[in-house]
Amino acid sequence: MPxxxxxxxxxxxxxxLLAAFAYTVAFxxxxxxxxxxxxxxxxxxxxxxxKAGVRETVPAGAGNGSARDWDADGSREAQTADSAMGYTGPxxxxxxxxxxxxVLAAAIHAAGVVTRGLAAHRVPWGNMYEFCxxxxxxxxxxxxxxxxxxxLRFLGTVVLGLVLVMMMAATIGFPTPVAHLVPxxxxxxxxxxxxxxxxxxxxxxxxxxxxxxxxxxxxxETRIRSGRKERLPFMRIVPSAQSLENLSYRINAVxxxxxxxxxxxxxxxxxxxxxxxxxxxxxxxxTFVIWVVYAGYLHARATRGWTGTRSAWLSIxxxxxxxxxxxxxxxxxxxxxxxxxx
Amino acid sequence: xxxxxTTPRPSKPRPAKGGRDDVALPALGLLGTLRWAWNxxxxxxTALFLLLLxxxxxxxxxxxxxxxxxxxxxxxxxxxxxxxxPWLDRFQLFDVYSSVWFSAIYLLxxxxxxxxxxxRAKAHFKAMRxxxxxxxSRLSRMxxxxxxxxxASMSLAPADAVRxxxxxxxxxxYRVDVRDEDSDRPxxxxxxxxxxxxxxxVFHTSLIGVLACVAVGGLFGYSGQKIVVEGESxxxxxxxYDTFTPGxxxxxDQLSPYSLTLDEFEIEFDRESxxxxxxxxxxxxxxxxxxxxxxxxxxxxxKVNSPLTLGGTRVYLVGNGxxxxxxxRDGEGNVAFEGPVVAVxxxxxxxxxxxxxxxxxxxxxxxxxxxxxxxxxxxxxGVSYSGDPDPLNPQLNLNSYYGDLGxxxxxxxxxxxxxxxxxxxxxxxxxxxxxxxxxANQTYELPDGKGSITFDGLKRYAALDIHYDPGKTxxxxxxxxxxxxxxxxxxxxxxxxxxxxGQHPDGRVMVEYGLLARGEDPRLTSEAAALRGLxxxxxLAPQDTxxxxxxxxxxxxxxxxxxxxxxxxxKDQ
Numbered sequence: 083m084p085x086x087x088x089x090x091x092x093x094x095x096x097x098x099l100l101a102a103f104a105y106t107v108a109f110x111x112x113x114x115x116x117x118x119x120x121x122x123x124x125x126x127x128x129x130x131x132x133k134a135g136v137r138e139t140v141p142a143g144a145g146n147g148s149a150r151d152w153d154a155d156g157s158r159e160a161q162t163a164d165s166a167m168g169y170t171g172p173x174x175x176x177x178x179x180x181x182x183x184x185v186l187a188a189a190i191h192a193a194g195v196v197t198r199g200l201a202a203h204r205v206p207w208g209n210m211y212e213f214c215x216x217x218x219x220x221x222x223x224x225x226x227x228x229x230x231x232x233x234l235r236f237l238g239t240v241v242l243g244l245v246l247v248m249m250m251a252a253t254i255g256f257p258t259p260v261a262h263l264v265p266x267x268x269x270x271x272x273x274x275x276x277x278x279x280x281x282x283x284x285x286x287x288x289x290x291x292x293x294x295x296x297x298x299x300x301x302x303e304t305r306i307r308s309g310r311k312e313r314l315p316f317m318r319i320v321p322s323a324q325s326l327e328n329l330s331y332r333i334n335a336v337x338x339x340x341x342x343x344x345x346x347x348x349x350x351x352x353x354x355x356x357x358x359x360x361x362x363x364x365x366x367x368x369t370f371v372i373w374v375v376y377a378g379y380l381h382a383r384a385t386r387g388w389t390g391t392r393s394a395w396l397s398i399x400x401x402x403x404x405x406x407x408x409x410x411x412x413x414x415x416x417x418x419x420x421x422x423x424x
Numbered sequence: 425x426x427x428x429x430t431t432p433r434p435s436k437p438r439p440a441k442g443g444r445d446d447v448a449l450p451a452l453g454l455l456g457t458l459r460w461a462w463n464x465x466x467x468x469x470t471a472l473f474l475l476l477l478x479x480x481x482x483x484x485x486x487x488x489x490x491x492x493x494x495x496x497x498x499x500x501x502x503x504x505x506x507x508x509x510p511w512l513d514r515f516q517l518f519d520v521y522s523s524v525w526f527s528a529i530y531l532l533x534x535x536x537x538x539x540x541x542x543x544r545a546k547a548h549f550k551a552m553r554x555x556x557x558x559x560x561s562r563l564s565r566m567x568x569x570x571x572x573x574x575x576a577s578m579s580l581a582p583a584d585a586v587r588x589x590x591x592x593x594x595x596x597x598y599r600v601d602v603r604d605e606d607s608d609r610p611x612x613x614x615x616x617x618x619x620x621x622x623x624x625x626v627f628h629t630s631l632i633g634v635l636a637c638v639a640v641g642g643l644f645g646y647s648g649q650k651i652v653v654e655g656e657s658x659x660x661x662x663x664x665y666d667t668f669t670p671g672x673x674x675x676x677d678q679l680s681p682y683s684l685t686l687d688e689f690e691i692e693f694d695r696e697s698x699x700x701x702x703x704x705x706x707x708x709x710x711x712x713x714x715x716x717x718x719x720x721x722x723x724x725x726x727k728v729n730s731p732l733t734l735g736g737t738r739v740y741l742v743g744n745g746x747x748x749x750x751x752x753r754d755g756e757g758n759v760a761f762e763g764p765v766v767a768v769x770x771x772x773x774x775x776x777x778x779x780x781x782x783x784x785x786x787x788x789x790x791x792x793x794x795x796x797x798x799x800x801x802x803x804x805x806g807v808s809y810s811g812d813p814d815p816l817n818p819q820l821n822l823n824s825y826y827g828d829l830g831x832x833x834x835x836x837x838x839x840x841x842x843x844x845x846x847x848x849x850x851x852x853x854x855x856x857x858x859x860x861x862x863x864a865n866q867t868y869e870l871p872d873g874k875g876s877i878t879f880d881g882l883k884r885y886a887a888l889d890i891h892y893d894p895g896k897t898x899x900x901x902x903x904x905x906x907x908x909x910x911x912x913x914x915x916x917x918x919x920x921x922x923x924x925x926g927q928h929p930d931g932r933v934m935v936e937y938g939l940l941a942r943g944e945d946p947r948l949t950s951e952a953a954a955l956r957g958l959x960x961x962x963x964l965a966p967q968d969t970x971x972x973x974x975x976x977x978x979x980x981x982x983x984x985x986x987x988x989x990x991x992x993x994x995k996d997q
Contacts, residue, residue, distance in 0.1 A: 331944070356742065361492075362485055371483060374476075374482070386469075388469075
């Protein structure tokens, strides 16, 4: 077995810290963007009230065609961002800074993950520290990839918040020096099974954030429709609950297929390692529970009375199961999936 | 789904009572009740409810110890919780996955699934054999709609336009049907994406297949454990196993008579890392196998994650440890026990629990219990511990007992546990004689001339799991099928396209087309654009197409491809 490169491992740790720092600044930029949008909207609104009937400039982030929508009757379209989630509307400088910083942070982060893998001469996902750091990188990269197709910058605060939580959990909760793999993990299935699980979890993270926003937006839409005073004005840079639901459904469908693959690859590995493909080990139980919850989510979309808010809750419950499976089950439940040194 | 909209009827004004009297509920009868129950069970709402219930029901299996996984832990749990334990047991919480309630949920779910799949399969079979649906009279109402005007100079007949469109659509994977070719308004209907529903059906049917194969494995499979010390052999017969779990329909002649000898067991520990010093890096069992008693002996390597395939079974390396060889002589000077003692590791330094039983010792039976330490060291408090997993300073620390070991009655007992209640202690640290501490090749004389014990040597052992599961391949095949079906059902789109052409009095040929998605289809708009591109290339390529394609053939429609309309129809499943 080739020796571990401790110098490279040290660099990896430095990169992780740097990346975490850059993510923090990006997180602040996205938060600033939300606050600013909220403020701009208020200003525009008060001006509108003062000069009733006079059309004002398009409010920040209110999407294309909002001049038409921005009628005094406060129709739904006027209160949310563009449903197609395209890059329309005025420039949001804070959000642009946030995206740029996220790209920078992800690049440094990738360097950290790669050097960790090179230092150990293996894939960098063999313990909790590595699952967290690699997982956070995948979340950030998937977020950036989706950004190239859709304007999901409104998700920035939530997604980067989750990335920061994962980075902190890694460095504070599970600091693990780089080491070789124990024999149980020495299998090419580690590469296949865990990487796909991490990608699926990253997608679930995105849809979790979208589902939370969907619930807030749906509540806000109801308030507006019933003529009550709206809360959370910053939600105006977020698209309508319906379009959030549609996009998160599509992402969840991809993630569900990947999760199904994770479950199957895990079963094949289990057959190779322990002699049975399924044994209701605690980790297997929770992987199954997650699979069933998201299967329920997919079915809910085709069930009358279960679309909208209810399916968003299912998506949230599914993600909470993912988090539970990763944290509580790994740390406190006894089972075959225990990792040396956490 | 069986939900039906109930249309409220204006009830006739009736005197007095009102209420429900005006609704004459027909008697359902037995058949009707069954039909009603079946409809309820196979409705989407019930399926969803059962699915979520299944998720909830699976959880307790991870909270409570499970008998199939570890029966000893369950026994201990029942001992520790004499009040709640039996109640939990009564509700089968230690056998969740074979419990009545868990089985009931998944069986109902599968019945519901079958009840859903069969009618859908029938409908889909019919749909696949029927022609694309008739061309709607108002194409402009489709979520994606567009028109093209081909100038008279292109000398294109409406029927030719429709045939061209059919060809283009066929090349894009549509099934097409040209209608009214001879009329002045010919059209083509096209449909694609039948694999979507097919995938859906394959996915759900494969789940049934997985369940069936799991059942086959449970009926005809078997598994067992065997600990093999270096130099010893294992022969695949029922008596050779330490523990054996047969399937419900297992017969002994299923066992193929192969043998396996553990020649050497090697472990490599991490000696470079400061933080993970002594962590195992590799376990290798060098074995010699014979497929049957007459077969040629063959050397093979068994490792973690790389099992051996022998006589239809699979042999796995699941554990290892030390087996110190000891010789026990009794009070009369005869050898009462000789051989390796399998010691059970309790930590990463291989501090191992060792039990020696010498029921043949005379005049009194002898028993020893204690620890084997591969690298014995002494801490500040004077307590011995193992400082390294490799045998650098092997040592046995034992207490000894004499008396009746309780093995003569034929009651099965655990070889790794010495029941000391009925025995008299000879050596322990509270007695004057103290405990027994034996280094390599040392001999200890027991007090009162009861005999002696010698630590002769050290071997390693391998813990093997042997599995046979005839349903395994089937499970894999159906799993792969279901995954492909799932991907097809989620990522393919089922679409319908209609193209109609007609001649304008001024000589132009007006072509209109409409697209309709069945189910979720976010790419319908881009499909419409792609088709438009193809049509334009076919009929208008030589010309400047700008500004020509605004004409409408028949219906003046507000067809600015309203995205809201696309969403509405997308939901209509």
